[in-house]
Amino acid sequence: MAILNIEPNIAQPDDFYEALIDMHRDLDAEQSRMANAHLILLLANHVGDEAVLREAMQRARALVPTSSDVSTRPA
Amino acid sequence: MANVDREYQGLAFDYVRSPDQDARVAVRHPVVVVGAGPVGLTAAIDLARRGVPVVVLDDDHKLSVGSRAICFAKRTLEIWDRLDCGDQMVEKGVSWNVGRVFFQDERVYSFDLLPDSGHRRPAFINLQQYYCEGYLHERTAVLPAVDLRWRNRVTGVTPDAEGVTLAIDTPDGPYALRADHVIACDGSRSAVRSLMGLESKGRVFRDRFLIADVRMKADFPAERWFWFDPPFHPNQSVLLHRQPDNVWRIDFQLGWDADPDLERQPERVRPRIRALLGEDAEFEFEWISVYTFACLRMERFRHGRVIFAGDSAHGVSPFGARGANSGVQDADNLAWKLALVLAGKAPDRLLDTYGTEREYAADENILNSTRATDFITPKSDESRVFRDAVLRLAKDHPFARRLVNSGRLSTPATLHGSALNTPDAEAFGGAMVPGSPMTDAPGTMRGHPAWLLSCTGDVFTAILFAGDRGFDEATIAAIRALGTDGIPVKVLIVTAAGATVPSVDGIDYFADDDGAVAARLDARPGTCYLLRPDQHVCARWRTFDADRVRAAVARATCND
The missing domain is CATH 3.40.30.120 (Glutaredoxin)
Incomplete structure (x- = not known):
């Protein structure tokens, strides 16, 4: 494992983050979902390496709180 | 105007009483094929050319109704070439290599399934199944080793150590046959399979499709056209294929809630076609059908002396044309093995490799067909979001075209890892690894x-x-x-x-x-x-x- 680079790799993190949020400006939830899908597909192709992509997908899913986590959280 | 195709579609074959029906003891035959469809007839022709006498039983006395299988792949044509009946198919059929994909109101991209020149056969021909069966039937007619018996319905299958006893019903009443081997090519609702208490299992898709064969003058090219979510049939897919005789095959996705009896009414279908072709389009219906489908297979294709081939053994969704094509490949795989075993030149276990090789191929076909079906009919909101994102990207982003899946069209399985292969001991490049079907040149x-x-x-x-x-x-x-x-x-x-x-x-x-x-x-x-x-x-x-x-x-x- 650890083929996926999880160390800092973006030179100007605040600039990137701002651009990411900007990408969604004036979009409704459905449109944002589309834009995210486009972004994921574009980046996935750029990465190309299937092992890296699978590790990223696994990490992305693992971070989703399970339903019991959600229900025990204070409102 | 004399219309040869009308004759094929209308052909009715005579039931002819066989001397076997007068025998006091069931007459024994080396091979009995059940089902005179493309797979059964291909198997019978291949065996007969090898000198093996074959009895073919069919419960009907007509050829297939409507276009049905329609797309016959290059490998299938090559198999029929080997059996001396490829030319007729290709001369009548509409040859095509290109598929075109549309999303909403835009052309997204096209793909060429046979970009290289230097092959005798195209990637595909479109041909109504009744022509295919008619030509194969004509081929059997000149092979004295094929004894084709119409209106012979199998009602009992009793295997034992020495052979198989078949109970058969005819217009003259029942009789019995003995067979060394039975090849069950009797389709997705195989009588032989159910008589033996066997099942074909898998995944049933909750979707319905309307097929309309329409006769009309139109100037679409000889290409496969596939629409995702077009304005004339929103939220669903549509597939268009050109056939011989100015007949066009149009498949409309309807969704699971559609009422199949209602949807096959011509007055219900006509506006769907007008929406595609224009309000003043003139056409007449040849055949209308509503279907659902499943991806399934028998756990094993060989059960002792009874061997399953084609739809009886495995079923796929129609996207990819992997049904009839894989069935013809089953016959191609089985005939030479069975002929060698019957001649005493190979042990019985050679027939087991028919099972292992074709089960492997069926898994490949089912995988491809399931993936295509999941792309065409997304099963969740998120799946649909990604599907549509891929289609939107595909127009200007080459990488996304590789993700579009309107059906991964039938190519023959490379039998990697077959026990019959001798592994390479020296280095080779290229695609012709052991197990691959030889390329043409x-x-x-x-x-x-x-x-x-x-x-x-x-x-x-x-x-x-x-x-x-x-x-x-x-x-x-x-x-x-x-x-x-x-x-x-x-x-x-x-x-x-x-x-x-x-x-x-x-x-x-x-x-x-x-x-x-x-x-x-x-x-x-x-x-x-x-x-x-x-x-x-x-x-x-x-x-x-x-x-x-x-x-x-x-x-x-x-x-x-």
Whole structure:
């Protein structure tokens, strides 16, 4: 494992983050979902390496709180 | 106007009483094929050409109704070429190589399934199934070894150690037959399968599709057109194929909630077609059907002396044209093995490899067909979001075109890891690994233009690449000796363009005029490929050695 680079790799993190949020400006939830899908597909192709992509997908899913986590959280 | 196709669609075959029906003891036959569809007829023709007498039983007395299977793939045509009935199919059929994909109101991209030239056959032909069956039927009619019996319905299957007893119902009442082997090609609702208490299991898709065969004058090209979510049929998919005789096949996705009885009413279908073609379009209906589908297969295709082939053994969704095409490949795989076993030249376990090889192929077909179905009919909101994102990207982003899945169209399975393959001991490039169906290539044979595949098959064939000087006498003697073995090996010598190799009587020379054979097989002088009777590569070497060829034949026939 650890083929996926999880160390800092973006030179100007605040600039990137701002651009990411900007990408969604004036979009409704459905449109944002589309834009995210486009972004994921574009980046996935750029990465190309299937092992890296699978590790990223696994990490992305693992971070989703399970339903019991959600229900025990204070409102 | 005389309409040959009308005649095929309307043909009704006579029930003819067989002398077997008057026998006091059930008459024994080496092979009984159940089902006279494309798969059963292909198996019967292949076996009969090998000298095996075949009885074919069919519960009906007509050819298929409507276009049904419609798309016949290059490999299927090559198999029919080997059986001398490919020309008729291709002359009548509409040849095509290109598929075009649309999303909403835009053309997204197109793909070419056969970008290389130098192949005898196109990627696909479209041909109504009744023509296909009609031509195969005509082929059986000139083979005295095929005894085709219409309106013979199998009502009982009783296997025992020595054979199988079949109970058969006819217009004259019941009779029984004994068979050494039964090949069940009786379709997705196989009577043989249910009579034996066996099942085909898998995944049923909750979707319905409308098929309309319409006769009209139209100027769409001979391409496969697939629409995702078009304005004329929102939120669903539509598929258009051109067929012979100005007949067009249109498949409309309807969704699971559609009422099949209502949807097949012509007055209900007409506006759907007008929406596609325009309000003033003129057409008449040939056939309308509503279908659902499943991806399933039997756990094993061989049950002792009863062997399942085609839809009886496995089912796929229609996207990819992997149903009839894989069934014809089943027949291609089985016939030579069964003929060798019946002749006492190979042990019974060779028939087990029919099961393992074709179960492997069925899994590949089911995987491809399931993935296509999940793309065409997304099962969740998120799946649909990604599907539509891929389609939106595809127009201007080449990478996304590879993700669009409107059906991964039928290509034959490469039988990686088959026990019949002799693994490579030397380095080779290219696609022709052991287990792959041999590719085609153009050349010259005996002074006439020829195709590589047409010079191979039926028996084991060694393709041997000559250097500029040909082969010495000892090698020529070894090549001749292979031809007289118990399981003979025909040797085809391939000569490079411009080479003046001295020819030897009784040996076939194929001139590789364009260098395509050498390129596609990564060949050098001395390279030798061994093909099975079904044209699959089973071994290859960088130098010719008759003993290694014999060992590979023994391995490919379970005689090792």
